[in-house]
Amino acid sequence: MEDLLLLIHRIPYPPNKGDKIRSYHLLKHLAQSYRVHLATFVDDPDDWQHVARVEALCASSHFAKLHPLRARVRSLGALFGNRSLSLDYYRDASTKQWVDQAVQKHKIARVLVFSSAMAQYADAYPGMRRVVDFCDVDSDKWRQYAEQKSWPMNMLYRHEAKQLLAYERRVARDYDAALFVSQPEADLFRQLAPESVDRIGHFNNGVDTEYFSPLPPSNSPYQPGEQAVVFTGAMDYWPNVDAVQWFANDIFPQLRARFPALHFYIVGARPSAPVTALGSLPGVTVTGTVPDVRPYILHADVAVAPLRIARGIQNKVLEAMAMASRVVVSPQALEGIDATPGTELILADGAPAFVAAVAELLETRNATIGPAARRRVETQYSWPSNLACIGEQLECS
Missing domain, CATH: 3.40.50.2000 (Glycogen Phosphorylase B;)
Incomplete structure (x- = not known):
């Protein structure tokens, strides 16, 4: 060698x-x-x-x-x-x-x-x-x-x-x-x-598709009867901070008005003060560090990546796709990922589009997007x- x-x-x-x-x-x-x-x-x-x-x-x-x-x-x-x-x-x-x-x-x-x-x-x-x-x-x-x-x-x-x-x-x-x-x-x-x-x-x-897999099933970290939207990532990283602030303040209230059981979970280590403050909003939970992020992704109704500032490939998107989750992404979060919007994930540009996309997934519970996303990751990543x-x-x- x-x-x-x-x-x-x-x-x-x-x-x-x-x-x-x-x-x-x-x-x-x-x-x-x-x-x-x-x-x-x-x-x-x-x-x-x-x-x-x-x-x-x-x-x-x-x-x-x-x-x-x-x-x-x-x-x-x-x-x-x-x-x-x-x-x-x-x-x-x-x-x-x-x-x-x-x-x-x-x-x-x-x-x-x-x-x-x-x-x-x-x-x-x-x-x-x-x-x-x-x-x-x-x-x-x-x-x-x-x-x-x-x-x-x-x-x-x-x-x-x-x-x-x-x-x-x-x-x-x-x-x-x-x-x-x-x-x-x-x-x-x-x-x-x-x-x-x-x-x-x-x-x-x-992506480690054995680690980030929809199987075997795990216990849900969410409360019985609630619907969950999840964002995962390091929460002292400013693009992530900006993303969850935007979602929590401009998008989530409109969704919760339509879906009273909806909760927004912000899952990630080292939440900054602005992120921690979001936990005081109705229906918003900031977890901080968790032992395993996978149950939060697996049992969420929708995973979101509403980044407005981004460079490179967003691992959080690939990991959620690998777990056959229904994912809604901004154009910035999709950059560099070869996936078909509407088939393997949902692309939403702007707050109104995010509200519409998440609401549709909550109402229809589209069962085809997750498996298609998983197949994309297995074949290309x-x-x-x-x-x-x-x-x-x-x-x-």
Whole structure:
């Protein structure tokens, strides 16, 4: 086996948690063909319990403790130096030292970088075969934030959008391949970085269809007699916060007026203060962290993804589809997912359309959409087939 350096911004475990899904399956896939030397950060105290599981997949590893508040404060210095805040956020001397020593000790000739901020640790090795999985066009996410926020945050977000895009373009230009999570993300970056068109590609996320399955059945977490609409996701992530605020305030009251037994469940870890406040609204429940999100998806009458800001592929949509749920999505949440609206899920653009779509599903209990969604995921979103291109990119000369 050859040695491979793998750089990931957050510990890639647990494998069913948000942005860790893709990185975990990457690590697991690469460990079958390479001796993997992993450098990553741990920014959640609860995640230290997963270190042993990740170490077992690696030939060597380095886990750097990251304090989110301290990192945010430290990254503000980038505002005065025309640098990306994201790079300063993840800049760490111990990680750089470990990477340099690992490269020298094991004579590593290949590196896979997961997320743009980690490329700073591979920039010093132009002689390596370097592949970056950007996942999303993060700079465009910051641009969207700037459009939604008022001063002074819009100024900060515009700075980050500009500086991070400049760095993303440099990485794509200098590296051997730049990959994204979907065709639309890759197409967008081709427009933003035309000098690197030939290096830009993508591979879709997958879904663990054995884990996210409608079988075996589980006990319902909902109260007898109530109808449930569910949203799942990390609830300290601003696009998710914006989505549930919009749904709870502008969409759900109209639905509850028609369906008095309807309840809106917001299921996800680390709910921010604005999300927690939604729990005081009639019929809205904010669960916080739950032991297992699957019963909430399986027993909901409708799963919703009303995102107005989004980049890349929404795992929450694929997971609900894999569980044969009836899913209503915004255009932003559907971006990058190859599914047929009206057959495998319902597309709703705007509050009136969301009200109409959810109401129709509650009234008709359409029995065909869920199984069709499950079939789509099984045939098109397999991790082994989608990850096959990684080895090809790493081995190209």
